[in-house]
Amino acid sequence: MHKAIGIFDSGVGGLTVVKEIIRQLPGEDIVYFGDTARVPYGTKSARLVGRYAVQDAKFLMGCGIKLLVAACNTVSAIGWEELKREVPVPVVGVIEPGCAAAVKVSKTGKIGVIGTEATISSGIYPEVVSRLDSTVEVMCKACPLLVPLVEEGWLDGEVTGLVVRRYLSGLKGKVDTLIPGCTHYPLLRVVLEQEMGEETVVVDSAGAVAGCVKELLREKKLLAPSGGGGRNRYFVSDDREGFSRMARLFLGEEAIVVEEIDIEKY
Amino acid sequence: MHKAIGIFDSGVGGLTVVKEIIRQLPGEDIVYFGDTARVPYGTKSARLVGRYAVQDAKFLMGCGIKLLVAACNTVSAIGWEELKREVPVPVVGVIEPGCAAAVKVSKTGKIGVIGTEATISSGIYPEVVSRLDSTVEVMCKACPLLVPLVEEGWLDGEVTGLVVRRYLSGLKGKVDTLIPGCTHYPLLRVVLEQEMGEETVVVDSAGAVAGCVKELLREKKLLAPSGGGGRNRYFVSDDREGFSRMARLFLGEEAIVVEEIDIEKY
Incomplete structure (x- = not known):
């Protein structure tokens, strides 16, 4: 079984990156986590953002991922060092x-x-x-x-x-x-x-981030075998309905299935 | 020693109520808590908002308060029952x-x-x-x-x-x-x-909320003795600087002293 690409953001914003990854890498599985219980990160301190980012990554690691995208500018800006230190798979930021x-x-x-x-x-x-x-x-x-x-x-x-x-x-x-x-x-x-x-x-x-993910997977020989399904899973820490509604705007798709988790446990 | 009026909000918004309470009850001490680490509450579920509100109240109870103002519409709307059940002093909402x-x-x-x-x-x-x-x-x-x-x-x-x-x-x-x-x-x-x-x-x-606080304190004979100082303390759960900056806009005052606490401990 091949592993998925893990993507997280404080909320729905990272879905613009998901959309581009689906477009450029249609055969890859994606696991998305939107930290809707603690959105936005942008108003929070570096210390807190770093802690949140590591928790988000730990949840996604548990889903079995081969690469992590921090699809959140705040994390890529002020939580980056802490995240890189704690995550054993390649990490791509959005900056x-x-x-x-x-x-x-x-x-x-x-x-x-x-x-x-x-x-x-x-x-x-x-x-x-x-x-x-x-x-x-x-x-x-x-x-x-x-x-x-x-x-x-x-x-x-x-x-x-x-x-x-x-x-x-x-x-x-x-x-x-x-x-x-x-x-x-x-x-x-x-x-x-x-x-x-x-x-x-x-x-x-967003396209540049997806391009970078593609390049890195190719380089590390981690690309999914062609003809793969491209199964996408979406998780949030709160308000599944609001996320689903917003996801339609961001992905331009019909209803997606969203599951809720307790991020404080990670 | 007379006790303070406790006021909380998810962020800075509740300061409009603080301003009115200072105007209508200049002799009262005020302790304000802005939950800036978890702002906004408006996008969160009722279950989570209720839990947060009770934590916020517990912190303020520990500061010694005689009345609590939930200066947050989300809490007053969807966290109200849980808050009232857990708090032993009179509670005033903003609705x-x-x-x-x-x-x-x-x-x-x-x-x-x-x-x-x-x-x-x-x-x-x-x-x-x-x-x-x-x-x-x-x-x-x-x-x-x-x-x-x-x-x-x-x-x-x-x-x-x-x-x-x-x-x-x-x-x-x-x-x-x-x-x-x-x-x-x-x-x-x-x-x-x-x-x-x-x-x-x-x-x-905001004026109506302050009026309600005044009325309730009078009725319960909890008004501060006249000639009291009116000492105000401000606490947040994150980003003291951002809060201070915004507080100037809301209170129309010069710099206020803001202390930071870890709300997850309460």
Whole structure:
């Protein structure tokens, strides 16, 4: 029996990464955990986020996984070291793949990053980008309202356009590449592209993560045998109904089966 | 030594109630707990909210309190029975005082209520209002974006006006009284009044809670002796800095001292 890809996030956001992994690796089994009892991580301290991430990983390890995706920007930013230390399988975060894609496409060497307050104030994006290419300049902007807008389902329209315009006003025209540094943001892709204009590339950050997973599995000879089923399981720590509802928005699929676990036990 | 008034909320929202209690009862000591490690409660199940509320109350009981205010609509809606059962001092919630004030001022017998998704879908407001006056008609509207807007500090301006207008469009002209059914909403009072128009009374729900606390303390002869200091202590379960920053917005005061505790121990 081949093992699954484990993916976790504080809530539903990581489903944008699931969607891309399903698209790029249709034969792989996926186990997803959304920590809906303790969402959001973005407002919590590094110490707490690290502890939560390790618990989430332990639950998924128990499901039998060959690779772990921390599909949560907060964990990838401030819980990363602790997570890597505790997890025996390869771990992929959501920050480096997007940064690498951005560095690759940027011609002016000026990259913009948007994310939650916690992600931006962690300073992780400029740090990772400068590790990849120290000549690149990174401009960051925290956009706290974008996650609630996505979760309200207001993916376009006047309000969303105005909020995005207000947040992006300081970046527009100053960068040639924008990294949507939050797993919710792929759902705002159209508005982000509209507001940034044609001269700016909006990086497909979820796609970049999936590409990185594919590459790593191939390298480690862990790819599922072709023709495999692609069985997906979804777990949450609270509110199965709310998660299922939101999952339809994120996955664009009909009803999924969601199971509930007590994450404090891990 | 006289005892304090204990107040808790999942986060900062309850500070609108603190502000009103300080105004109406300046001689009382206050101990506030914001459960910032587990915020928000609104997305969590009734079972979990009940458990959290009891833990929060236990921490405050240990500080020596004579009365407890559950300054959290989610707890007042879905954690109430469990909380009342476990707490030996009088408990005041944030739902009944606002409902009573609304029933008192409404002339047409048509009242609107806005709140978070969890509060509105609990059905608690129509239930409480109809217990007070079964002839009154209640129209409810969930407004998930208003809390993030307040926490972003966008208390007025184009975006906030548009969002409020969109949420209130179904209530405007149909009710003569509006209950802001969330402890964050008093900060949006001006916009709410503007959008509802002059014919609608926007209830001062935080003021109504403070009035209820005053009444109950007087009735039980628990009021602090006049001339008392009014010492306020603030505790959180995570992110003291973020709470302090937000507290300035809510209390309109300069820096407050915030201490951190581990709520899972209670």
